[in-house]
Amino acid sequence: MHISTFTERPYTDLSEEKIIENAGFFGVSNSNFDPEKGAQLYNQYIDNAIYCEELGFDGIMLNEHHANPFCMGSVMNVEAAILARVTKKVRIALMGNPLPVSDPLRLAEELAMIDMISGGRLITGWVRGAGPEQIANNINPSYNRERFEEAHDFIMDAWTKKGPWRYEGKHYHYRHVNPWALPYQKPHPETWIPGLVSPESVIWAAKQRYTYFALATFVPPTMEMWELYNRAAAEEGYQAGPECFGYMQKVVCADTDEEAMELAKNYVFGGGQPAFSRFEWMFPPGYNSKAATQRLAKAFTEPGTGEPIIAAPDLSGNVANMNEAKRRIYEDSFNMQVRNKIIIAGTPDTVLPQLRELVETLRPGVFSIWQIEGGDTTHAQWKRSMDLIAENVLPALREWSTELGLTGPSEVKPGSRPLPADGKPEPVTGRPADAAAE
């Protein structure tokens, strides 16, 4: 198992009221941004990543969002380039580069440079980008998936086909493709596909034989998607294994359960991840497939009938009533995340059995700890949490990994396992989805 760690690198000098008044993080005015604070935070997050390497994690994960105090990594490749030089052995996983809003040739060059500077430690991740990334970069969301797939195929060619060559595609056009910087890893860097369990992306990842990495999603729909991956893999002629799956989990440790639970509330500051953006920016026109729009139409007109993927607090209509909005965040949404184990908080003794159950259920080959962050989390609290995790959780995860055969993608290449003789794939999750839902 590859054990990684992640933080959104939030901007922390922001009043919660501003976020609630805006009904989400995206769209809060940058008049609230102070470069002095930004300078301190960017450097702090880099230092924290170095510290996580020292603690023994196998990987550091970065992500990219634009125009958003929820995540300061608007040009993630800059951070990755620095980490490539200042760390020694951790893998640097980019979860991920939003292909539709990027210039793919430039991206191919940047990533190749990061891979070379790090000596082949880069893990690339391709994403469509959340709705707000399309808005912030003003890229037509109707072509989101087309641009994603075309940019992906183009980058693979840019890395593997001898140049120079000319490219005339639908969305991208290049006269002269001959990037001098090429990846250190051959034929291309290891690749994981992060996502919020969209079926189209899961099937695409299975077809490409890429590890699919679920970003702190509810367990039952995650299991369904992994079995969907498994069926798509069988159609491609291979047996999916733990190396095909990654999972991210919010874990916070402290010296007492009460302290850990109180600290964990910082994850939902301003509404947390589910309050990333208002609906109209989260799902701009054409961003969703027709099938996804139909699912949304049902969820919108018959609230409560669908399976939640992430736990969104309803901030609408409550701008005038700050107390009610905060109650929804710190009681409804927070409790729901704790109940559904989206957040696992406590002393090591408290968190370990919960993590054991999760790992047995999902059988991931990549596991990432989403660090405590945001709100009024102090550096000392962050450090204590990470120290306790490194001392207690890391060794347990490694032990379980051996016991349960949870092979990571650098141990077994995704897509390399043969199907059983009868052609029917073995299940990839540890228990039936309905059992996990209880």
Place this chain on the structure above:
Amino acid sequence: MGSEQSIWRSTVETNAGTELTIIEGGSGEPLLILHEELGHPGWLKWHTEMAKSRRLIIPLHPGFGVSPRLDWLQSIGDLAGFYGQVLKEKGLGPVDVTGFSLGGWIAAEMAARNETQFKKMVLVAPAGLRPPEGEILDMYAGPTDAYHKASVKDPERSPEFATLYGGEVTAEQFEAWADAHTETGRLAWKPYLHNPALPHLLGAVRGLPTLLLWGADDGVVPPSAGGAYQQAIIGAEFSIIDDCGHRPEVEKTAEFLDHLQRFFG
């Protein structure tokens, strides 16, 4: 709309290589109607009135949820070329035309390409030109119902507004608006709802009687765009309806009809 069912009918015809759904109603000289960015709103009072003397022909634009999306269509100019072909195949030209908002933009692009396909043209608060003052309201910057509300000056006083957008949103409406949003975005995302070349291309229109009709308080396409259209189309008439928003056909139906009937004669 059940009681109106006898007035109009929906047919699917193969036109310009695709299955185009067309709403038709009334009898008399044909009047082509090009619908707005939210899709064909359904059969309204003004349709009923107009259908007493005209045959209304309302094609549902490809990709707006009913007629299938055409992948090769990538701009409003492409859509104008498409409809030029449809008119030829149906033997409809020259024909009178009325276009609303995005539909007005389509009509203007068609006229710029070949004005002889039209007899007379009415553009109701058309998109298509960058307003010299103000901006075209971004339908993607807020929730759908905010855009609906912004399309009239006073939703309370527009009885048809409640018929169109009142009550709980149904799954069908949600999907239909999502389809319309998507295709409008696909064709007109950037530059948003206008074509910088259009004022110049409209210089080719030399003898097409044109009426520009605007609500004085249009909150979607600022009336200053009407002035720009008037400058671009030689001889165009520009009428303002007072105390009215972006959709005079819904908000000031009687006045709207007076203008239309006077202009078409």
